[in-house]
Amino acid sequence: MPGQAPPGAHGEDGEGERPVAHDEDDERERPVARVLIVDDDPLALDAMRAILEHRELEISTLADPLCFWEKLGEVVPELLVLDVNMPGVNGPELCRVIRSNVRWSGLAVIFVTPPGDPAMIEELYRIGADDYVAKPIVGTELLTRVSNRLNRVRLYRARAETDSLTGLPNRAKANDDLLRLATLAERFSQPLSIAMLDLDRFKGINDTQGHAAGDSVLRALGERLRSDFRGNDIVGRWGGEEFIVGMYGMAREDAVRRLTYTLGRLREERFTGSREAFQASFSAGVAEYPLDGSDIAEVLAAADRSLYDAKAAGRARVQSIGDRG
Numbered sequence: 001m002p003g004q005a006p007p008g009a010h011g012e013d014g015e016g017e018r019p020v021a022h023d024e025d026d027e028r029e030r031p032v033a034r035v036l037i038v039d040d041d042p043l044a045l046d047a048m049r050a051i052l053e054h055r056e057l058e059i060s061t062l063a064d065p066l067c068f069w070e071k072l073g074e075v076v077p078e079l080l081v082l083d084v085n086m087p088g089v090n091g092p093e094l095c096r097v098i099r100s101n102v103r104w105s106g107l108a109v110i111f112v113t114p115p116g117d118p119a120m121i122e123e124l125y126r127i128g129a130d131d132y133v134a135k136p137i138v139g140t141e142l143l144t145r146v147s148n149r150l151n152r153v154r155l156y157r158a159r160a161e162t163d164s165l166t167g168l169p170n171r172a173k174a175n176d177d178l179l180r181l182a183t184l185a186e187r188f189s190q191p192l193s194i195a196m197l198d199l200d201r202f203k204g205i206n207d208t209q210g211h212a213a214g215d216s217v218l219r220a221l222g223e224r225l226r227s228d229f230r231g232n233d234i235v236g237r238w239g240g241e242e243f244i245v246g247m248y249g250m251a252r253e254d255a256v257r258r259l260t261y262t263l264g265r266l267r268e269e270r271f272t273g274s275r276e277a278f279q280a281s282f283s284a285g286v287a288e289y290p291l292d293g294s295d296i297a298e299v300l301a302a303a304d305r306s307l308y309d310a311k312a313a314g315r316a317r318v319q320s321i322g323d324r325g
Helices: 042-052 065-075 091-099 118-127 139-161 173-189 202-209 211-229 252-268 296-312
Strands: 034-038 057-062 077-083 110-111 131-134 192-199 233-241 244-250 280-291 318-320
Touching: 034 042, 034 065, 042 057, 057 065, 057 252, 057 318, 065 091, 077 139, 077 202, 091 110, 091 118, 091 280, 110 118, 110 139, 131 139, 131 211, 173 192, 173 244, 173 296, 192 202, 192 252, 192 296, 202 211, 202 318, 211 233, 211 244, 233 252, 244 252, 252 318, 280 296, 296 318
Parallel strands: 034 057, 034 077, 077 110, 110 131, 280 318
Antiparallel strands: 192 244, 192 280, 233 244
16 A cells, blocks of 8 residues: 555565675774875875874875785775875876776776976876875875875766666666675575566667666666665666666565565556556565575576566566475
8 A cells, every 4th residue: 555664675575674784894884985195105195094083084105116906906995195206116106007907997097296296296187196285295185196096086986886867876786786696695604585576578668668768767677676685785787677676684575575565556556657647566476595506606697587477477467486395
């Protein structure tokens, strides 16, 4: 019923809420981003660390640029601060190699430069620098430039991980999140149900009602899923008219009830098409980790088989892999 809480939203059969998905250090404040500072001057490293630490940043430093690649792989930073002049290998040389490396080419790089050298600054931007700070370092300037660059990194990452039509995580991001939840489910001995959803006869909607109407159905289903599931459940657009839902701490039978509720809510909505008002529905298949597969790929395949069964049985229904007997 509209306005009624979905089954299991406040716990199953009065047994309380589902366990919260969290890491072991969930209660601690976590760094917003990792920053690696490379400078052969230990005093400069200490000064920059003092400026940036306690800013929700995880700061790592390196005084020997010859150990750069080993340290880079160890830290995996979101942002790199490089001194220009260093013995053995200088900052611009490191930056050139970074920009030609597939894994690290998108890494944000800020240089620490000698004062008053416009030609050098022009060269740094040419080889791929994102920004620079001139010596002597002013604390507020360094902090502002690092914060601005990290904000851009987060913005670009969010855009790369988000489906533009529905605002949901895209397939790559959703898959990464499912792998994370699987790790937690194994660690805390919790079930993880995964559902594959597919809008019924979606091509027909596009053909008869227009693509704008089809887009409105995709957005509506995305909003409905986001509304009916918790923040630490995984809801994503898998591609085309397919969606994915990962439900931590929920067995597949309970997941079927939750999705059946969502299906009923969607079927109550009326959409405006180019010809007439119409309704929409979806079919879904549910499988559970680790009951139905030893890894996420196997569970996804099982959920996809259940989705096929739901469509073969007449569509507009949610079916579990367990229904196969």
